[in-house]
Amino acid sequence: MSEEQVTEELVSSEMGMKEYWNEAYLIEKKNFSDYGDVGEIWFGEDSGLRIVRWLCSSALVKKDDRIIDLGCGNGMLLVEMAREGFINLTGVDYSQNAIDLAESIMKKQNVTIGYEVCNFLSLDGSAMSREYAIVLDKGTYDAVSLHPHDSKGKREKYILNVWKLLKPQGLFVITSCNWTEKELISHFGAQFCLFDVIPSPTFKFGDKTGNLFTSLVLLKK
Template identity: 45%
Template structure:
């Protein structure tokens, strides 16, 4: 069993509300869309993977979990995907994401959603693809009972994913093996592949990347 991460302000709603409040000011004044979590290239790798797999752009429903300023959603829309939903528990994040999408004339559905709320099921809508770029990481940094919250996160996935759907997660706090062990431990998910990032460090004779991106397939239990 992987050890829990040390708690951080990054695991609190207060931090993100303050962050996005400032980013809203910057966008309104300067047109600055704000920080891209894990960088632009990470989002590009995920979008390119979907395009290379010839995912149906018209009919595949995609949910970006913890969408923040909506950068990944916008990139998906600009790549031709039509059914995109971005969710975040920060109202300020959703406000910023909506403003950015409107400025680009992009049709993206944004919602304020707390994925750790057991009652949240997005009106029973089922998605074909779920994307997470840093949200599972942030949950692991919560100052109170992160282990329980990580399982609440997984329960949310089980409620909103369609059978045979894809779940694509990028993390900088958990290794590929730790991600695989957590999401496959009860057999709802099976690993499809890892989307490799360029080698970004060398240490002690080993090479690696600062992030891990894994693709899982979701199988509903009978």
């Protein structure tokens, strides 16, 4: 895709549905209990480490900041953060199996993270009644964007809910493989401004280059 093209909506997929994720994490739960395999790390382990490195090096971020990971899956991003000394970590996911897996991994890793089953689009659950200094998303806005019914409405609800969850001047760190930097800025730009771009690996195809995924730090306006 050329730099100038902007996608309106994605072609829907089963990855937009809760049933898909619940099935996927059921298998991963079994793999973890049978073999100790934590399962899929979206966009690769390096993507999470890049985010953690950025957070550790930012003067705006404190180790006791209240931080939430939306659609945390197996929770490995939060585990990496706990290892770096972050002490106020919450993970939410609408898949009960994902939260079961994340809790089992947390116990084995001997770190402390608060987990809760919650559909972020309906803001249910007690984790949704608090304000956060930092909201993380690695692949969840992508999943929401793939929903077969009213994906645009769901994306807009998602953006509004992230805004509500953040304290004034809070940071939203989003990593996406489906949307470019330009597209993310056009979606989030009314409520957030671009604060930084976390470098991500590039690829070359013919005379075109691109990023394997986009990782942005957005500041709540």
